[in-house]
Amino acid sequence: MTERSRNQELRALLVILVACAAAQLQARPLPAGAPAGYHLQRELPMAEVTGWDELAIDAAARRLFISNNSGLVVFDIDTLQRVGTVPQPPNFKGVGLVHGVAIAAVLGRGFISHELPPSVYAFDLKSLAPLGVTPTDSGTDAIVYDPASQRVFTFNSKHRGVHDATAVDAVSGRLLAAIPLPGSPESAVADGSGKLYVNIESLSALVEIDARLLKVTRQWPLSPCKGPGGLAMDIAHRRLFAACDNQIMVMIDAESGKVLAQQPTGDGTDAVSFDPGTGLAFASNGAGTLTVLHEDSPYKLSLVQNVTTAPGARTMALDPMTHRVFLVAGQFGAAGARPTADNPHGYPTARPGSVRLLVFGP
Numbered sequence: 001m002t003e004r005s006r007n008q009e010l011r012a013l014l015v016i017l018v019a020c021a022a023a024q025l026q027a028r029p030l031p032a033g034a035p036a037g038y039h040l041q042r043e044l045p046m047a048e049v050t051g052w053d054e055l056a057i058d059a060a061a062r063r064l065f066i067s068n069n070s071g072l073v074v075f076d077i078d079t080l081q082r083v084g085t086v087p088q089p090p091n092f093k094g095v096g097l098v099h100g101v102a103i104a105a106v107l108g109r110g111f112i113s114h115e116l117p118p119s120v121y122a123f124d125l126k127s128l129a130p131l132g133v134t135p136t137d138s139g140t141d142a143i144v145y146d147p148a149s150q151r152v153f154t155f156n157s158k159h160r161g162v163h164d165a166t167a168v169d170a171v172s173g174r175l176l177a178a179i180p181l182p183g184s185p186e187s188a189v190a191d192g193s194g195k196l197y198v199n200i201e202s203l204s205a206l207v208e209i210d211a212r213l214l215k216v217t218r219q220w221p222l223s224p225c226k227g228p229g230g231l232a233m234d235i236a237h238r239r240l241f242a243a244c245d246n247q248i249m250v251m252i253d254a255e256s257g258k259v260l261a262q263q264p265t266g267d268g269t270d271a272v273s274f275d276p277g278t279g280l281a282f283a284s285n286g287a288g289t290l291t292v293l294h295e296d297s298p299y300k301l302s303l304v305q306n307v308t309t310a311p312g313a314r315t316m317a318l319d320p321m322t323h324r325v326f327l328v329a330g331q332f333g334a335a336g337a338r339p340t341a342d343n344p345h346g347y348p349t350a351r352p353g354s355v356r357l358l359v360f361g362p
Helices: 003-026
Strands: 039-045 052-058 063-068 071-076 082-087 098-104 109-114 119-124 130-135 140-146 151-157 163-169 175-181 185-190 195-200 205-210 215-221 228-234 239-244 248-253 259-264 269-275 280-285 289-297 300-308 316-318 325-329 356-361
Touching: 052 325, 063 098, 071 098, 098 151, 109 140, 119 140, 140 185, 151 175, 151 185, 163 185, 175 215, 195 228, 228 280, 239 269, 248 280, 248 289, 259 289, 259 300, 269 316, 280 316, 280 325
Parallel strands: 052 098, 052 316, 098 140, 185 228, 228 269
Antiparallel strands: 039 356, 052 063, 063 071, 071 082, 098 109, 109 119, 119 130, 140 151, 151 163, 163 175, 185 195, 195 205, 205 215, 228 239, 239 248, 248 259, 269 280, 280 289, 289 300, 316 325, 325 356
């Protein structure tokens, strides 16, 4: 072989290698239909917890926050050791009234939504010390932090049928506005650029909020989704994932509001998470399963796996660094409690010692 032929061959080989590398960079980390292999890795008791709602992760600080009837329980997600608690303010109490957690890592602050009194209270992410309380509006439930505007939003369903979102300045704690909503909100997600997307459960619809202008800018129907609950987002591809009461997850174009794909989930879905590193979307189902879906492309969603978890494990948090999923489960009696001032919804409490943290991973 001549020197010229050898050089041509090497150049051809180099072109092929570069093309292959480029293709790998553009491809999804998990091929369509490949088994995710999610399984239970750890199970940790949380004896003092008798009720819970949402979970949240501060991925940079490696902390997991679990809401419960007295505030938050905080874990180190690498060692799985408990590192502290964030108690409710002294005059706050009530079963099932601590709801969501929003993380503003750049500000070093976390925010908790509380139903009665309707409030959002801030705490220091490092020390877990309380920082202040801001009144919201009745029926406060979900909460989200928008980094573009540095504002915190709670989503409120009033008992008299009027619904809104409360906007709070995350730096000063100042109440900014109440944004009217067309129906009862369930979950919300921020796109990092100043837009919020909110599932309107009572209308089976999705609304877009401009976090700077503090107003609803667009609204779309989500058919065939009925009663949308959990919501997550693939920010890079502008795709939203909503879990629905009719046991499906829909993938939505955040620009047009069009439903592009759907897949079955399970009964009693509450939370949804999306992992940008793997292209996997998760739905935690109260019936005791974790549905794992894959975004094959911005137009295709496929079912990968249904993992057995535990009855009641319907809320979760995802660690994007290790790709692990955290859920909470416990044992409850068949009947609810009688409504009282401290338990206005009559929520049941878990049997003593039955609540545990479940860690699932690939």
